[in-house]
Amino acid sequence: MNIKSPKPPLEPFRIKSVERIKPVSRRERENVLKESGFNVFNIPAEKVLIDLLTDSGTSAMSDHQWAGLMVGDESYAGARSFYHLEAAVKNIFCFKHVIPAHQGRAAERILFGAMVKKGDYVPSNNHFDTTRANVEARGAAAVDLVIDEAYNPDSDYPFKGDMDTSRLKKFIEKKGTGKIPLAMLTITNNSGGGQPVSLRNIREVSQICKQHRIPLFFDACRFAENAYFIKKREKGYEGKSILDIAQEIFSYGQGATMSAKKDALVNIGGFVTLDDDKLAEKVKNLLILGEGFPTYGGLAGRDLEAIARGLEEVLEEDYLDYRVSQVAYLGQLLDQAGVPVLKPFGGHAIYLLADRFLPHIPRHQYPGWALTVALYRQAGIRTSEIGAIMFAKKDAKTGREIFPKLELVRLAIPRRVYTSAQIEYVAEAIIRLYENRDEVRGMRIVRESPQLRHFTIRMEEI
Numbered sequence: 001m002n003i004k005s006p007k008p009p010l011e012p013f014r015i016k017s018v019e020r021i022k023p024v025s026r027r028e029r030e031n032v033l034k035e036s037g038f039n040v041f042n043i044p045a046e047k048v049l050i051d052l053l054t055d056s057g058t059s060a061m062s063d064h065q066w067a068g069l070m071v072g073d074e075s076y077a078g079a080r081s082f083y084h085l086e087a088a089v090k091n092i093f094c095f096k097h098v099i100p101a102h103q104g105r106a107a108e109r110i111l112f113g114a115m116v117k118k119g120d121y122v123p124s125n126n127h128f129d130t131t132r133a134n135v136e137a138r139g140a141a142a143v144d145l146v147i148d149e150a151y152n153p154d155s156d157y158p159f160k161g162d163m164d165t166s167r168l169k170k171f172i173e174k175k176g177t178g179k180i181p182l183a184m185l186t187i188t189n190n191s192g193g194g195q196p197v198s199l200r201n202i203r204e205v206s207q208i209c210k211q212h213r214i215p216l217f218f219d220a221c222r223f224a225e226n227a228y229f230i231k232k233r234e235k236g237y238e239g240k241s242i243l244d245i246a247q248e249i250f251s252y253g254q255g256a257t258m259s260a261k262k263d264a265l266v267n268i269g270g271f272v273t274l275d276d277d278k279l280a281e282k283v284k285n286l287l288i289l290g291e292g293f294p295t296y297g298g299l300a301g302r303d304l305e306a307i308a309r310g311l312e313e314v315l316e317e318d319y320l321d322y323r324v325s326q327v328a329y330l331g332q333l334l335d336q337a338g339v340p341v342l343k344p345f346g347g348h349a350i351y352l353l354a355d356r357f358l359p360h361i362p363r364h365q366y367p368g369w370a371l372t373v374a375l376y377r378q379a380g381i382r383t384s385e386i387g388a389i390m391f392a393k394k395d396a397k398t399g400r401e402i403f404p405k406l407e408l409v410r411l412a413i414p415r416r417v418y419t420s421a422q423i424e425y426v427a428e429a430i431i432r433l434y435e436n437r438d439e440v441r442g443m444r445i446v447r448e449s450p451q452l453r454h455f456t457i458r459m460e461e462i
């Protein structure tokens with residue numbers, strides 16, 4: 001036997017300010033579950049011990065970012081903080097225009113508002129939910145063309161976020177370029193398990209798009225984590241800096257949208273950045289209509305300052321080393337104990353394979369959902385189901401549910417928030433639950449809404 005026990009990464013920071021979390025008794029958790037309709041979205045955050053619901057907007061800011069809040073310039077037009085943000089974004093993305101927005105979906109809405117019309121198609125590796133919803137709100141179709149490996153939880157292919165380029169070519173030939181106003185790549189691929197896209201794939205997609213004069217845009221929420229994976233996994237990039245790699249990524253596109261709530265290490269914010277002057281003008285007009293003047297875009301000056309500083313910090317390699325290793329550390333602890341997890345480990349989250357974790361619960365009794373309930377009940381840990389409740393489609397004729405390929409529970413890790421001991425607590429709780437998995441019961445729907453039902457659904461145990 002030669003099992004190397006995984007080691008927690010060394011945090012490249014020390015803690016200057018702490019936030020109290022209070023333990024919640026088992027009895028209280030039981031009551032909270034009943035009151036919330038067995039839906040963790042309905043649980044007050046104060047009743048959660050370790051919150052792994054999302055990595056979005058949950059980052060801990062640095063002292064440098066907090067200090068930036070004080071010197072943020074709140075001028076309506078032309079604030080100093082805007083020019084700082086503009087410089088920070090241009091340094092990485094190298095596009096001419098930087099247009100702030102209050103978060104990622106607002107950036108998507110104004111970009112698609114200017115580019116996408118009824119009857120259009122927008123291909124991507126995988127559209128994130130808000131991206132898909134904003135494409136569909138324009139009367140267009142959001143099309144996922146990720147490679148097949150993405151759907152195989154046992155494949156250890158290093159770039160499962162890649163787009164299937166032969167499917168992209170066929171798709172363009174079939175629909176005609178006139179119907180495709182832009183193509184997108186989500187880096188890393190959030191809906192596909194936080195898996196990276198390779199530079200080789202980005203180059204190929206870009207070439208195909210260029211041939212057909214289709215602009216390529218990045219959904220760049222986790223660009224730094226993606227660049228880190230390229231450095232570690234793709235030949236020829238070992239010696240490059242994260243900034244070099246990011247600049248090369250964006251050199252293959254015509255623009256990007258970003259939710260700053262991820263890799264800009266802040267709690268709110270986003271932006272669109274692009275080259276085309278005419279398009280920028282259209283986007284800015286929509287921005288003024290719904291978000292604000294183009295130098296603040298629905299944010300306070302201090303927010304712009306914090307984003308600018310976050311974008312500088314996220315490029316630091318010791319931070320990314322720690323970040324990606326902490327997520328992998330949780331994955332390794334679980335994997336070594338035999339807990340079924342998606343591989344390779346993603347950049348921002350570990351995904352439990354809920355249907356294998358709870359094989360006695362059939363798909364129509366929602367094993368993923370049952371697992372989120374069991375994890376809260378047992379250990380006060382909040383996670384999210386990425387499975388049948390979130391993604392099942394109803395057959396138009398029979399009304400029966402068609403289940404998504406994977407039934408997952410996501411353990412999203414907030415950036416710079418939890419210590420290794422807390423990560424170990426999570427791993428131990430999950431391993432204990434796995435040992436007693438027979439006791440977990442299936443779920444049934446009590447009440448649901450027609451769209452995005454996971455946010456408000458009420459359930460009960462069978």
Ligand SMILES: *Cc1c(COP(=O)(O)O)cnc(C)c1O
Nearest residue numbers: 103104105128130190221259261
């Ligand atoms: C979070 C996210 C978005 C949307 O950003 P918000 O700030 O939540 O509006 C878009 N795309 C991806 C890949 C995301 O992870």
